Amino acid sequence: METTTKTNLEDFRLETRKWLEENCPASMRKPVRDSNDFFWGGRNAQFGSEDQKIWFERMLEKKWIVPYWDTKYGGGGLSNEENNILTQEMARLGCRKPIFSFGISMLGPALHKFASEEQKMRFLPEITAGKTWWCQGYSEPNAGSDLAGLQTKAEDKGDHYLINGSKVWTSYADKSDWIFCLVRTDFEAPKHNGISFLLIDMASEGVSTRPIKLISGKSPFCETFFDNVKVPKENLIGTLNDGWSIAKYLLTHERQMIGGVGETDIRQELHKTAKAYLPLQDGKISDGVLRHEIAVQEMNDSIFEMTIQRIMDEAKTGVNAGALSSFFKYYGTEQNVSRMELLTAITGSEGLQWEGDNEDAKVQVRRLCRSKGNTIEGGTSEIQLGIISKRILNLPS
Amino acid sequence: MTLILNEEQKMLKDSANEFLAMNSPVEKFRTLRDENYKPFDKELWQEIVEMGWTALTIPEQYNGLDFGYVGFGQVLEEMGKCLTKAPLLSSIGLCATALVKSSNEELKNNWIPELMNGTKHMAFAQDEKTYFDPTSIETTASESSNGYLINGSKIMVIDGGSADAFIVTANTSDNETALFVIDSKAEGVTIHTETLLDAGTYANIHFNQVSIKNEDRLSDKGKGDELLNYINNTAAICLSAEMLGIVTEAFDQTIAYLQERQQFGKRIGSYQALQHRAAKLFCEIELCKSVVIKALQALDKGDVNIDKLASLAKAKLGETIKLTTNEAIQMHGGIGVTDDVNIGFYFKRARVAQRLFGDYSYHLDRYARLNAY
């Protein structure tokens, strides 16, 4: 990689700032309230607003959909330093991501590490162009925390695999174009050694989905069924029966994402809301218990952000941060949950409105419900604590 | 700016670790305690001076190393691990910092060289009450013909029993906070030492009509509160660095115990109830590491957010050190409450460190106030 001098980087920062100011529409700088505010891309891409379209297309032209991937895959080819600057400048202006994509945050890193060059050329440019909407087929009804117990079967039929089984919790399965899937290819081997990592076109014959309704209401999650689905052999990533290493690698990226790494935009200042809603005494929140809880939340939120930065900085010097994704996942989601609980306490009866015309309140109460899933999805808090104790602290089994 | 140590800082940390493991292991702490609570070992102090640690935060113009507080914090962290006793925090972290920051050139020139070469040490006398409340000062400094008369009492003065001089906070007749340098042998000064839970000796000092010169006033007119606030921020951050050492060492010893102790035919570290508690501690300690380095960097940069960062650091470390030392004892079982093992020392030192320069609730409240709620 080219080493960029400090002055070059300063220039890059100024240019980037100017470009973002000129090109990011005002409505794309408002905080994201829920997943409906994102553009998801895909074959049947639909923009939520004209501004969303403009923003996506400008970023696409600039090759900043995935600014840090290689240009041969449609990335922006930015160095780490440049990419950090872009992230910082986007955060400074509150710019939304132009697209929300599991292709970028989860599958991409796994393809980079495990796919053949041919597969990379086939799948990565589609991701950077926002043309494929990817979903994740990991969990099954009887394989949740014990993911390696999965039973969806892929039989070798010569020129293709034949898939039978079902997945659950597949986010956006009903809207996705493709699914990255864990399947069992060896039923005799110990459970971790018989799994393979397969990419499946959701338009294939025999794939069907059924939505799941959550406590927060309608949800993007689905059950996904595979009934004699034929999948070409070239869709196998990595080595047959060695899919577990890919699965784990991908999970570290998923966990960092869920833990909120790089998502500074959604951490809001609780105390400002609190001061608007709660009685004050000499400018202080007079409910001493709530004031204490807010201070603890904000203390840990802000130190957690420092910690993300510190660990990222360490990772750049070659310290292995892999198992630390469990720390990010655990701590970040526990913070989310307690933040939503506090926000609900602060906003009182208004924060409980399920129906009515107060749109903000309705979104917030659903976010409270949705946050309960944060400490479950991507591996529960208990599972993360287990990984920390075994892989980082080396405690015995 | 990255939140990691640079090469030089890393080297300093490693050399401190090596030096202290050799010259000041925890057994040394035990010996000092058993020798009637000896405050510190003079030979070790001279070696510390030779290592250059007393010069780390001193600017070049006073012949210091100008290495910065990040480096100083690494040394304190390592000292925390070994429970090393030396007047480094009191004399350098607090008093030399105060001198450097002041504009009284005479006091600076008189004292900084002697503090750096370790021939003398100074202690910082501010507390008057059982709780930390630095701004309501009852000690008075009334103007006299060619200076001031100091009257009042201070408590919990770190290393105050052996100090050559004190930096004292007092209230002037126009109701202003001011800081003074007072010789410990001055007439009217009585010193009484007390041993606290951590086997450290702290001084209670009484000032009765102590007469000092105008030139011994360290803070400029109208600047006393600012200087005091700066010292207390520095103190909170430096002590947080020491506390980080205590936290990590108590944690590491506990993890080692979980890996070796067997009950019910299995190592106790295999029990999930303990694993999850250990993993939670690990997370809190990760946060502690970040806030300490961030706050130390802020001291070096002269960051405008220093008040908030000092309170964040001391609050977080105060919370985590309590949790960690309690869990450490509990997970050691019966042996954890015996004087034979060292883990109890960390708990004892922790409780005193928690109180010094403001405890968890003081700093959490201050953090909320600084954020205007």
Ligand SMILES: Cc1cc2nc3c(=O)[nH]c(=O)nc-3n(C[C@H](O)[C@H](O)[C@H](O)COP(=O)(O)OP(=O)(O)OC[C@H]3O[C@@H](n4cnc5c(N)ncnc54)[C@H](O)[C@@H]3O)c2cc1C
């Ligand atoms: C909102 C949401 C979105 C999701 N999105 C996806 C997705 O896109 N793709 C996908 O593949 N999956 C997805 N999941 C599934 C998710 O990964 C699983 O729900 C999760 O791994 C837990 O599995 P489970 O629900 O079967 O719970 P279980 O494994 O049955 O766990 C039940 C309880 O037992 C505890 N437990 C289980 N084993 C242990 C153990 N060994 N030690 C201690 N405690 C234990 C758990 O922590 C939990 O508290 C999603 C889940 C949610 C809630």
